[in-house]
Amino acid sequence: MKIQSKLDIMKIIPAILLGILLAGKNANAATVTLVGNGAGGGPIFVTSGLTNIDLGTRIRVGTFLDLSALTTTISAFKSGSSDYSATLLSLNNNFADLGTNVSNYGNVVQTGTGVSSSQVVFNTTANLAINGATAASYNVFNGNISNVTYSASIGASKNLYIWTAFNNEIAIVRNANGTGTANWFTPTSDLSGVTLNLSGLQASAGGALETSEILLGNTYDYASGSDLIALQAVPEPSSASLLALGGVLLVAIRSKKKAV
Amino acid sequence: MKKMIQTAIPLFWLALSLNAQTVSTPIVGFEKKAFPAGTTGHGVGFVQAAKYQGTASAVSADSLTVSGASFSANAYAPSNGLPSHYIQITSGAQAGLVVDITGNTATQINVGTGDLISVTGTPSFVVRPHVKASALFQGNSSLSDYTDTLTIYNSDGSVTNLLRDSTSPTGWLDSGTFSAADSVIYPGQGFLLSTQGSGDFTSTGVVNPSPTIVPIYSGLVNLVSLANPSNGRDVQSINLGAGLSDYVDTVGIFSSDGNLSQTASLLWAGSTDGFLDSGTFAAATGVTAGGTSAILVNAGSSTTWTQPSPLTP
Numbered sequence: 001m002k003i004q005s006k007l008d009i010m011k012i013i014p015a016i017l018l019g020i021l022l023a024g025k026n027a028n029a030a031t032v033t034l035v036g037n038g039a040g041g042g043p044i045f046v047t048s049g050l051t052n053i054d055l056g057t058r059i060r061v062g063t064f065l066d067l068s069a070l071t072t073t074i075s076a077f078k079s080g081s082s083d084y085s086a087t088l089l090s091l092n093n094n095f096a097d098l099g100t101n102v103s104n105y106g107n108v109v110q111t112g113t114g115v116s117s118s119q120v121v122f123n124t125t126a127n128l129a130i131n132g133a134t135a136a137s138y139n140v141f142n143g144n145i146s147n148v149t150y151s152a153s154i155g156a157s158k159n160l161y162i163w164t165a166f167n168n169e170i171a172i173v174r175n176a177n178g179t180g181t182a183n184w185f186t187p188t189s190d191l192s193g194v195t196l197n198l199s200g201l202q203a204s205a206g207g208a209l210e211t212s213e214i215l216l217g218n219t220y221d222y223a224s225g226s227d228l229i230a231l232q233a234v235p236e237p238s239s240a241s242l243l244a245l246g247g248v249l250l251v252a253i254r255s256k257k258k259a260v
Numbered sequence: 261m262k263k264m265i266q267t268a269i270p271l272f273w274l275a276l277s278l279n280a281q282t283v284s285t286p287i288v289g290f291e292k293k294a295f296p297a298g299t300t301g302h303g304v305g306f307v308q309a310a311k312y313q314g315t316a317s318a319v320s321a322d323s324l325t326v327s328g329a330s331f332s333a334n335a336y337a338p339s340n341g342l343p344s345h346y347i348q349i350t351s352g353a354q355a356g357l358v359v360d361i362t363g364n365t366a367t368q369i370n371v372g373t374g375d376l377i378s379v380t381g382t383p384s385f386v387v388r389p390h391v392k393a394s395a396l397f398q399g400n401s402s403l404s405d406y407t408d409t410l411t412i413y414n415s416d417g418s419v420t421n422l423l424r425d426s427t428s429p430t431g432w433l434d435s436g437t438f439s440a441a442d443s444v445i446y447p448g449q450g451f452l453l454s455t456q457g458s459g460d461f462t463s464t465g466v467v468n469p470s471p472t473i474v475p476i477y478s479g480l481v482n483l484v485s486l487a488n489p490s491n492g493r494d495v496q497s498i499n500l501g502a503g504l505s506d507y508v509d510t511v512g513i514f515s516s517d518g519n520l521s522q523t524a525s526l527l528w529a530g531s532t533d534g535f536l537d538s539g540t541f542a543a544a545t546g547v548t549a550g551g552t553s554a555i556l557v558n559a560g561s562s563t564t565w566t567q568p569s570p571l572t573p
Contacts, residue, residue, distance in 0.1 A: 028299075031525040033510050033538040039529065040507030109539030124541075144525055144538040181508050182479060182560030189413075189481045193525065193558040195508050 028190040029147040032098060032106065034061065035197035036162070037126045037140035041206040042199030043227035044128065044140050045164060045171055048218065050230060052139040053166045056114025057122045059141050061196065062097040063158040063186075069094050070172075074216050077170065080235045084168040087234075091163065091170075096154045099145035104152040110143030120145070122164075131222035138226075150186040160184040160196060163216070169231035171217030175200035180207065202227070286310070286466035287571075291489045293552060294460040295453055298518020301554025303450045303485020304391050305570070306465030311336070311345065312387040321377040323370045324385065336361040336369065336387055342444055345389050347371065348470060352383040356471035356566050358447055361387070390444045391465070393422055393451075394430040401426075402459025409435060411452040412443050413481040448474035448567055450483035450554030452520070463489070463552070467570050474565040476503065482557040488570040492550040495526065496534045500549070503563035504528040510538055512556035513547060522556075 036059070038044050045053055064070045073090040076082035082090070099108040101118035108116060112123035122141045129135040150156050161184075163172035175184040181200035187193075199205065201213045209219045209227050220228035291305050317327040324347060336345035343360035347369060350356075359375045369387070393410055397403060408424040410432065420443045422432035434441035445451055447468065467489065476482045486498060500511060506529060513524040524547045527538040535544040549555055557565070 028520060029522075031510065031512060031522060031538060033525065033527055035507050035527070037541070042507070111540045111542075142541045146522065146525060146539070181505070187479070187481075187558075191413075191481050191483075191556060192479075193510050193512060193556070195510055195527070195558070195560070197507050199507065 029104075029106075029149045030187070030190055031193040032061065032145040032148050032160075033193060033195040033197075034059075034120060034141060034143050034145070034162075035195065035199070037124065037142045038128045038138070038198075038226040039126075039142070040197055040199045041202070041226065042197050043201060043209060043219075043229050044126070044138055044198065045122075045217075046138070046228050046230050047166065048169050048230045048233050050220070050228060053122055053164065053231070055112070055122050055124075055139050057164060057166050059120040059122065060095060060097055060163045061099055061120050061145065061160065062095055063154050063160055064094050065096060066094050070215075074172070077216065077234060078232070082234075084165075084170070084234055087170065088165055091165075091172075095161075095163075098148055098154065098160075104147075104149040106145035106148035106153075108143060109146050110141070115143075128226050130225040130228065131220075132224050149190050151190050154186060156186050156188045158186045160186060160194070161215075162196060162198075164231070166231060169233045171229055171231045172215040173198070173201055173213055173217065173229065174215065175213055177210070177213065179203050179210065180205065198229070201229070286469075288464075288466050289489055290462055290464040291552065292460050292462045294458065295455060296458045296516070296518040297455055299452055299454045299520040300516060300518055301450050301452055301483060301485075301514045301520065301556075303448070303487050303552045303554060304396065304445055304463050304465075305487055305489030305552045306391075306463050307447055307468045307487075308389040308391060309466050310386040310388050313350075313385070315384045316382045319376055319379050319382065321374045322372070323368050324376060325368045327367060329367045331364050331366055331369070333365055334363050337363040340442065342392070342442060343390060345387055346446075347385050347387055348447070348468075348472070349379055350384045350386055350470045352379065352381055354379045354383065354473070356473035358472065386470075390446070391463075392430075392442050392444055393432055394442045396445065396463060397424075397431050397461055400431070400459070400461055402455075402457070402461070404456045408453070408455040410443075411454070412445065412449070413483050415475060415477055415480070417477075417480050419481075446474075447472045448484055448487045448565070450485040452483070452554065469569055469571050471569050471572075472567050474567055476557050476559045476563045476565055478559055478562040482559065483554045484557055484565065485554055486549050486551055486567060488551040490551040490570065492548045492553065495524075495544065495547045495549045498549055499568060500555075500557070500565050501528045501531070501535060503565060504557075505560050505563075506530040508560045510558045511535065512558075513549065514554055514556065516550070516553065 077087040110123045114121045125137045126140045161174045180202045218230040316324045318325040345361045359371045363370045403424045410422045412420040421435040423435040425433045428440040430442040511526045512522040515521045525538045526535040529536045
């Protein structure tokens with residue numbers, strides 16, 4: 001546009017100022033909806049022993065800042081070279097949470113046990129029939145994170161992750177490929193909400209769990225009822241490594257005896 | 261004038277109640293809608309009077325033929341780069357489908373490639389002029405030049421942002437190029453108004469006696485409206501969930517205070533449970549979708565909303 005006169009400038013400036021004003025108001029905040037209660041045929045989280053995770057346990061919703069560091073952290077935990085505390089520290093330092101009750105990052109809306117406006121938790125129970133068993137009560141989570149402004153928090157087009165840690169065990173999931181349900185990416189518009197339903201980890205409604213989307217955790221893919229995503233613990237030392245350790249100790253003892 | 265407005269609306273509703281079951285002539289009306297300063301979401305409650313209504317003698321994927329008709333050539337063709345008229349199918353399985361007209365001969369109306377592919381048989385239809393931003397705000401004195409904007413989210417993911425300039429031929433400028441611009445507001449489509457001060461705008465036309473099929477696009481901002489010149493209806497009873505995915509797709513109802521915050525965020529839980537509050541997962545009760553307020557739909561898969569006619573009880 002060619003600015004021809006002072007009048008033109010005087011017309012444009014208020015428009016720009018209003019634009020800045022409206023941008024500052026963050027009027028277009030969105031809602032991130034969380035479905036982790038088996039609804040819609042989705043899987044649920046359980047411990048490695050397939051028991052309930054306590055109500056009130058925190059669920060982390062947000063994005064990892066450094067995916068390379070995430071891969072390293074997960075590998076180290078799986079191999080046992082990093083223990084639970086070190087892994088948690090590494091994950092925490094690499095993660096931007098939504099639902100922290102900070103402006104633009106959203107406020108958690110849940111009802112049930114241990115709920116808070118600043119963190120998502122396992123908040124309720126669901127009666128689920130799993131793998132043909134009689135329906136039983138499972139601790140699950142649902143709710144939403146309201147007033148999220150992606151552009152002013154974690155950014156647009158960011159892959160959203162859900163992870164949790166309980167009793168020295170961890171699970172991390174995402175829906176990056178968008179099969180089954182739409183992928184879990186922050187929309188490009190601050191007006192658009194996004195739903196994180198664990199059913200998005202299945203290739204189709206009620207279908208097979210996609211192991212590529214479960215970065216940490218063990219899957220139990222059943223023919224009927226909800227599937228299970230079990231938290232993963234730091235692996236116990238294997239028998240081979242124990243034998244090797246034993247051999248080293250034996251050699252050390254013999255060497256010591258000879259020396260005496 | 262104010263008195264006339266206050267009396268005209270009840271007269272409209274009297275006519276509506278008398279004719280709701282056996283409507284044979286268009287019900288004419290108008291709605292003066294107030295908005296506060298800030299950002300608000302709106303829709304249009306009326307459609308323009310039909311230019312033609314009849315029954316097709318043949319339908320292809322790209323055209324509709326009416327044997328014996330005598331349309332003026334390209335009377336319904338686009339103008340100034342925007343579609344000027346649309347077809348709305350009013351019978352059959354696709355009753356409610358809205359399709360832009362790309363041109364016409366004396367007996368044939370052409371549409372975009374494949375736009376009528378889902379229509380079978382020889383349905384009845386109407387031809388109506390589009391409602392445009394230029395007409396909806398023509399002569400409006402409550403908007404501020406070079407400060408107030410109108411935003412429309414398009415089906416291709418683009419966003420039309422118009423800046424008010426009452427001296428422009430259309431009353432609006434493209435906020436990027438500052439050249440005169442306009443935009444169609446489709447039946448059932450919503451739009452955002454961002455204004456420095458409070459004001460109002462008046463929608464006039466006829467009540468659409470047909471259902472309207474509103475497209476919902478995966479991954480895009482779907483700002484829709486009930487397009488009903490009434491106080492609105494319970495969100496559970498407007499057929500909005502029928503095409504949505506269970507426990508995935510959500511609907512947001514906006515505040516009308518200028519902050520565009522969501523007064524209700526709803527999760528579709530299937531036809532048995534309907535909409536749930538997405539925070540508490542309790543059944544959403546007493547949530548009203550305003551007649552001409554914008555509703556936000558987030559869908560994981562593209563679908564449609566067959567919204568009931570305002571005349572549906």
